[in-house]
Amino acid sequence: MFIKKSILSLVVLLISIMAAKAQVKIGFEVSFKEPQAHYADVQMNISGLAKDYIDVKMPVWTPGSYLVREFEKSVEGFTASASGKALRVEKVRKNTWRVFSAKANNVKINYSIYAFEISVRTPFIDESHAFLSPTGIFMHPDGMIKSPSTVKIIPFKTWSKVSTGLTPVAGKQFTYSAPDFDWLYDSPIEVGNQDTFEFMASGVRHEVAMYGGGNYDKEKLKVDMAKIVEQATAVYGENPNKYYLFIVHNFNRGGGGLEHLNSTTLGATRNAYNTAAGYKGFLSLVAHEYHHLWNVKRLRPVALGPFDYDNENYTTNLWVAEGFTSYFENKYILRAGFEDPNGFVNGLAAATATVLNTPGAKVQSAASSSYDAWIIGYRPNENSKNNSISYYSKGEVIGILMDLEIINATKGVKSLDDVMKAMYLQCKTLKRGYTDAEFKAMVEKISGISFTDFWAKYVNGVVDAEYVKYFGYAGVNVSTENATPDKPVTGAAAQLVNDGLSVSSTTRGSAAWDAGLNVNDVIISLDDVSVGDALSTIKLRTPAVSLESLPVVSKKNIGDVLKLKVKRDGIEREISLTLKANPSVRLKATIDENASAAQKAVLKKWMGI
Missing domain, CATH: 2.30.42.10 (PDZ domain)
Incomplete structure (x- = not known):
């Protein structure tokens, strides 16, 4: 009887907690009184949370960009009120404000955000538009990351559009909902007069929101971006979204991107779309960020979700998350028809040379580069090339070698594509990220061989890539020459x-x-x-x-x-x-026309064309 009563009491308590949470409503209104001065005005409304005090917190970093950026430094004029009366507010941590709400049922919080850093990961506002990177704009009540919220955008008087991956609220203009704060923090918002167009690919509606003008051809982009989407979806066998948004910021000189669950933000050079190199560069960026839709956002290291927004989130696997994504963008560009086989193999040879020519590659491993992203990767100094290596570039080379090893071991039957798909499905089934040991185990399962020595050399070690051996599996000869002979x-x-x-x-x-x-x-x-x-x-x-x-x-x-x-x-x-x-080398790759049948099978599987 005691046990039964205890269980019943626990059930009643849980139901009460769930009911209380269900009654809590969190809403935001974002307006722009002085966009020319780079400010957003935020009103946060919390109802149904009758407590002595409420702690509200702002993230100190944004997922996908591994540096504590201290977004709270841009908050000004934080005030709170209930029933028209001011409430006492105390800052209790660098990113936490305590509102003494005295059990008020409806609490209104107001603050302003200064936003004047141009990047894909930080808010930026001027008289022409507002880019709201959510971790630098919104706050959440402590312990309520899983609570839903709504966001109403009030555009400046000269603006007419809002673009975001958040779900529109029916019947309410520029009002959106998020099922929890993880989703809200992963949904950038573009406000202004952006040029928008759409295309369908892999059964998904895609929207492109272009800010800053440029010499792009919308009709051409619709066709070519769709090809990238279809190639990426083909690897994983399914596309997890029904809607996807590209926010593109066009500048005099721009670059970079940041991935999100159903959107991405890209930086581009506005007048480079009509050059071969510029256009291919943009499509490569599209391919990179779109691959993150699976790799990182769903197929992810176990440390990257659920997120701790107050502290660093450490993982040794960014060489997979970012490095493999850099590698796969090359495969998508080739398979979509924007690169030829010779360009493909020489591009990968050049990527390999970049790592060989970086002194820090002989000092820092890929796993260490991943773990130390927070203190080294995003804080380079004059000595960085001597003591560190980017997990992007080292991970890309590991991806090349691993892919060729798998294809060769399976005689052209399996590839790294199969590993990525299997890991995606595993993460989806287990509803969590993977460990390094689990990723290695899947590679060994797919390939049928041990990768212990490979991991020791290339993941946890600093051994130079045996590029002649691995490229040779595919009948690709790689010659090495001094970068500046006799100079x-x-x-x-x-x-x-x-x-x-x-x-x-x-x-x-x-x-x-x-x-x-x-x-x-x-x-x-x-x-x-x-x-x-x-x-x-x-x-x-x-x-x-x-x-x-x-x-x-x-x-x-x-x-x-x-x-x-x-x-x-x-x-x-x-x-x-x-x-x-000069200790630096150049690598030149040539596809051997007289390669063996086995090598040709590896090459065909590798390229996927």
Whole structure:
């Protein structure tokens, strides 16, 4: 009887808690009184939460961008009221405001957000539009991440459109609902007069919202973006959405993207759509971010959801999340017809060379790069290339090698595509992310071979990629040559300043590194030739100056000494560099027309065309 009564009491308690939560309503209104000054005005309404106090919190980071950005620093004028009377407010943490609501049933919170950082991950507002990156705009009551909410947008008087992946509320203009705050925080909002168009692909309605103008061809984009969607969907066998939104910000020079559950935000160069390189670059960005619809947003490391919005969320698997996505964008571009096989293999060879030529690749592993994204990846300094490697670039190379290993082991029957699909379905079934061990186990299951040595070398180790071996599986010959044969290099990069050339970086093991040339040293002469005279014979397009382009350096041989006069902290000194050969390599890939039948089977499966 005691047990039965205890169970009954627990059930009643749970029902009471659920009923109380169901009665709580959270709504936002966002308006723009001074967009020219880069402000949004937010009103948060909470009803049905009768407590002595309510803690409301703002995320300190945004999923997909692994850096604590402290969005709360842009909050101004935080006030609260109930029944028209002001409530006492106290800030109890860097991102938490305590509202002493005295059990009031309806609480109104007001605050303003300053938004003037152009990126795909931060809010930006001016007189022409507002981009609302939700983690930098909205707050949630503590402990109520799973609560639904509504958002009403009140556009500035000269604006007429709102574009977002949130669900429209029937009968209410510019009003949207989110089932929980994870979804709200993952749904960017574009407000203004953006140019919008739609296309259907894989049974999904896709909308494109273009801000900033540009020389894009809408009809061409409808066709070509659809091809990317269809290739990505084909890998996974299903598309999880019925609607998907591309928010595209076109700038004089733009780039980058950020993935969301049913949308993405892209940065693009407004007048590059009519060039072959510019158009392919944009489609590659579309392919990258659209692949995230599965890889990261649903097929994800276990640490990336449910999210802790107050702290860093550590994982060793960003080399899969981002690196494999960089790799798959190449496959989609090829399969959609925007690249030919020779371009495909040479692009991957170039990606491999990038890692080989980064000194930090011999210091930091892919797993470590992933884990340390929070403290290194998003905070590069002048020495980053010497002590770290991007999990994007290293992960892309791991993807290339792993794919070829799987295809070769299965004689052209299975590939990395099959691993990704199987892991997506596993995450969907288990309703959670994967561990590193689970991902490795799936690779071994699909391939039928052990990947323990592979993991030790390439995931947790710093061994150079055995590119000749792996590309050879597909009958692709890769030749290696010095990047600048017989030409000496200093290993220093510099920027033109008023009184000379300021050293911006030195490469580990180079002549500059060995001689002790420091970042921020100002070079005032080279072999007694002033910087002014040395620069007079070359044409500069940017402040960045290659020392090797200066005649005084380019005329020297490997092993010669270059005498520099520099200023360090205002004191002149001489530094002598013994010039070395360039350690960087170029890789050239060639598809062997006389490859074996087995190699041709691997190549066919690899390319998927």
